Amino acid sequence: MTPRPADQIVHKAAWLYYTHGLRQDEVAQRLNISRASVALYLRRAREAGIVNISTSTHLFCTDMMARRLEDALGLDTVWLVSEGRLAPDPAAEVPVLAASVFLEMVKNGDRVGVAWGRTVYAIADAMSYADRHGVSVVELCGNLGSPYAYRPDQCTMEIARRLNAQGLNVYAPLVLSSDALARGLREEPVIREQLDRVSACDMALFSVGTLAEDSHVVRCGALSPKELAAIKEMGGVGVIAGQVIAADGTWLDCDYNRRIISADFDAIRAIPRRLMVVQEDEKLEPLLAAINGRFFTHLVTTARIAERLLERLNAKADEGEPARISA
Amino acid sequence: MTPRPADQIVHKAAWLYYTHGLRQDEVAQRLNISRASVALYLRRAREAGIVNISTSTHLFCTDMMARRLEDALGLDTVWLVSEGRLAPDPAAEVPVLAASVFLEMVKNGDRVGVAWGRTVYAIADAMSYADRHGVSVVELCGNLGSPYAYRPDQCTMEIARRLNAQGLNVYAPLVLSSDALARGLREEPVIREQLDRVSACDMALFSVGTLAEDSHVVRCGALSPKELAAIKEMGGVGVIAGQVIAADGTWLDCDYNRRIISADFDAIRAIPRRLMVVQEDEKLEPLLAAINGRFFTHLVTTARIAERLLERLNAKADEGEPARISA
DNA sequence: ATCGAGAATTGACTTTTGTCAATCGTGGCG
DNA sequence: CGCCACGATTGACAAAAGTCAATTCTCGAT
Numbered sequence: 185m186t187p188r189p190a191d192q193i194v195h196k197a198a199w200l201y202y203t204h205g206l207r208q209d210e211v212a213q214r215l216n217i218s219r220a221s222v223a224l225y226l227r228r229a230r231e232a233g234i235v236n237i238s239t240s241t242h243l244f245c246t247d248m249m250a251r252r253l254e255d256a257l258g259l260d261t262v263w264l265v266s267e268g269r270l271a272p273d274p275a276a277e278v279p280v281l282a283a284s285v286f287l288e289m290v291k292n293g294d295r296v297g298v299a300w301g302r303t304v305y306a307i308a309d310a311m312s313y314a315d316r317h318g319v320s321v322v323e324l325c326g327n328l329g330s331p332y333a334y335r336p337d338q339c340t341m342e343i344a345r346r347l348n349a350q351g352l353n354v355y356a357p358l359v360l361s362s363d364a365l366a367r368g369l370r371e372e373p374v375i376r377e378q379l380d381r382v383s384a385c386d387m388a389l390f391s392v393g394t395l396a397e398d399s400h401v402v403r404c405g406a407l408s409p410k411e412l413a414a415i416k417e418m419g420g421v422g423v424i425a426g427q428v429i430a431a432d433g434t435w436l437d438c439d440y441n442r443r444i445i446s447a448d449f450d451a452i453r454a455i456p457r458r459l460m461v462v463q464e465d466e467k468l469e470p471l472l473a474a475i476n477g478r479f480f481t482h483l484v485t486t487a488r489i490a491e492r493l494l495e496r497l498n499a500k501a502d503e504g505e506p507a508r509i510s511a
Numbered sequence: 512m513t514p515r516p517a518d519q520i521v522h523k524a525a526w527l528y529y530t531h532g533l534r535q536d537e538v539a540q541r542l543n544i545s546r547a548s549v550a551l552y553l554r555r556a557r558e559a560g561i562v563n564i565s566t567s568t569h570l571f572c573t574d575m576m577a578r579r580l581e582d583a584l585g586l587d588t589v590w591l592v593s594e595g596r597l598a599p600d601p602a603a604e605v606p607v608l609a610a611s612v613f614l615e616m617v618k619n620g621d622r623v624g625v626a627w628g629r630t631v632y633a634i635a636d637a638m639s640y641a642d643r644h645g646v647s648v649v650e651l652c653g654n655l656g657s658p659y660a661y662r663p664d665q666c667t668m669e670i671a672r673r674l675n676a677q678g679l680n681v682y683a684p685l686v687l688s689s690d691a692l693a694r695g696l697r698e699e700p701v702i703r704e705q706l707d708r709v710s711a712c713d714m715a716l717f718s719v720g721t722l723a724e725d726s727h728v729v730r731c732g733a734l735s736p737k738e739l740a741a742i743k744e745m746g747g748v749g750v751i752a753g754q755v756i757a758a759d760g761t762w763l764d765c766d767y768n769r770r771i772i773s774a775d776f777d778a779i780r781a782i783p784r785r786l787m788v789v790q791e792d793e794k795l796e797p798l799l800a801a802i803n804g805r806f807f808t809h810l811v812t813t814a815r816i817a818e819r820l821l822e823r824l825n826a827k828a829d830e831g832e833p834a835r836i837s838a
Numbered sequence: 839a840t841c842g843a844g845a846a847t848t849g850a851c852t853t854t855t856g857t858c859a860a861t862c863g864t865g866g867c868g
Numbered sequence: 869c870g871c872c873a874c875g876a877t878t879g880a881c882a883a884a885a886g887t888c889a890a891t892t893c894t895c896g897a898t
Contacts, residue, residue, distance in 0.1 A: 191574075219885085221846080
């Protein structure tokens with residue numbers, strides 16, 4: 185790869201400025217260009233990810249509530265955003281924090297599984313560029329062909345781009361029209377292989393979906409309002425990687441779930457580090473279900489949700505039913 | 512590591528400033544402190560590693576290496592060609608890159624000194640035509656009368672033609688049969704004047720030669736295999752503008768060198784911009800010698816050579832002998 | 839050769855950041 | 869209880885960085 189002269193000078197300016205700590209006018213002098221150009225090049229370097237600036241997320245796991253959640257749920261680490269001067273709207277801050285946490289969690293050579301949805305997309309969007317080696321990003325579930333704004337493959341590819349990693353998509357639709365077809369497709373070697381990659385992941389990133397009329401699965405066309413009602417009737421409370429789960433965190437045995445191409449829940453649970461991100465207050469119930477299903481080991485959410493989570497856990501504990509929830 | 516309360520505010524300031532891109536005064540307002548404090552906290556955050564600013568190593572690894580070489584050798588600019596789709600054989604790309612680098616470096620009215628050799632000839636060959644005014648191209652050393660393919664005057668004239676410049680040759684053989692004759696010739700006013708032109712050059716272009724059996728100096732007939740062996744015995748490792756240099760970059764005091772008509776090393780070093788071009792892996796040792804002799808300010812070579820160069824420099828530095836190499 | 843569109847570059851100006859002496863607050867000690 | 873010492877904080881100024889309209893350069897089309 186012969187360097188283009190244009191990039192060369194941008195990189196050089198960034199090197200002198202950030203690595204050597206020269207001032208812009210010194211850089212300009214060295215490169216025989218105007219200081220204004222240096223400022224321009226530096227901006228480009230930042231935008232192109234030649235320079236990475238990351239901030240420690242330590243601040244958000246110092247909360248007492250975060251500690252209590254970790255203990256109560258047996259989680260590895262919990263990060264909480266509380267409202268205050270720092271974050272006028274905590275929910276809006278969640279993807280930003282999640283992006284930083286995610287970057288801190290990804291190590292060189294990792295294989296990372298990502299699900300999809302509005303939350304995951306927002307995280308991808310907030311993520312800064314990072315300089316990882318040998319990372320691959322794989323989809324945890326099938327795709328949606330429709331021209332929906334947050335397509336699974338877009339999430340995957342965008343995150344891969346930011347990590348300078350390889351993106352691997354699943355070449356199948358998320359939801360098929362019949363059980364039989366889905367079963368057949370799952371047995372296809374290509375698809376089989378792609379889904380098997382999941383358990384070999386080093387970490388995973390996902391959110392949990394709700395089962396409301398305006399929820400993601402409905403709006404993206406995977407689930408019709410009529411089906412939705414039936415599924416809720418049967419005990420569905422949330423969505424993990426496209427599949428419906430019951431309140432106890434188990435796979436719901438329903439027609440819809442049988443028509444899905446997605447990672448097996450056991451395969452997901454085999455991934456050592458699994459980051460769950462929850463923004464919306466409405467996701468409390470689905471989140472509780474995900475907890476019961478032991479879907480995640482790390483959590484980023486708002487203090488408000490954490491509070492309500494703890495209330496619910498304590499209530500359960502008082503009723504003498506701690507077995508399921510406190511792992 | 513429980514954070515001290517004092518660290519909390521540093522974290523917050525860093526988060527708002529670096530992750531959210533607020534200005535210092537905005538951060539100050541949010542945290543109810545003075546902007547001066549924010550500036551102080553941010554400095555601490557950087558020093559404590561709460562924020563991490565790094566330049567990408569993977570995405571621009573050849574650029575990184577170039578920057579490191581520049582730093583280690585105190586060079587003005589280093590350009591590297593690495594293998595890739597564009598250049599299956601990086602060495603073959605070197606003259607092409609060198610030609611465009613050279614053209615960028617030549618300004619109207621410049622006097623350019625060129626040495627000769629296969630590399631320089633290849634550069635001349637790869638050079639596109641440019642419309643410079645008042646440029647003159649002068650030879651850095653005497654000529655070879657023999658019908659050798661890459662004659663010094665051919666290099667000079669070809670480059671002059673491409674630059675629309677005036678070519679000035681040295682009207683003397685490169686190597687004479689006796690010390691005395693060479694000394695006499697050097698005192699000739701015409702020759703004297705021609706060699707004196709060298710230090711008045713604005714830039715120079717050259718490569719460094721090896722001292723192998725099949726090397727340029729041998730094949731062109733300047734040096735017999737027997738003489739070659741003797742010279743290597745005496746510590747010769749490379750050739751600059753027809754003259755043999757030792758590993759430390761100094762002129763080798765030998766019979767051959769005394770019979771040469773070429774530019775004085777101090778005159779060459781007086782030229783402000785000096786472009787060294789190295790294609791072949793075998794030239795590592797001669798190149799190291801040329802570095803020690805501070806013969807060049809700009810370098811075009813392959814990533815492979817750069818890598819080995821850095822290894823060697825680091826090895827030297829570890830042995831506590833950095834004085835010579837890191838200028 | 840000439841022209842013009844679009845990109846790159848720059849000088850001049852504004853905004854933001856860095857610095858430091860002066861001030862404030864706090865805890866230890868006589 | 870007052871006083872001192874010392875780190876934290878700040879206001880004011882200097883330095884550096886950001887911005888943008890004007891200019892120059894580039895390159896392709898006529």
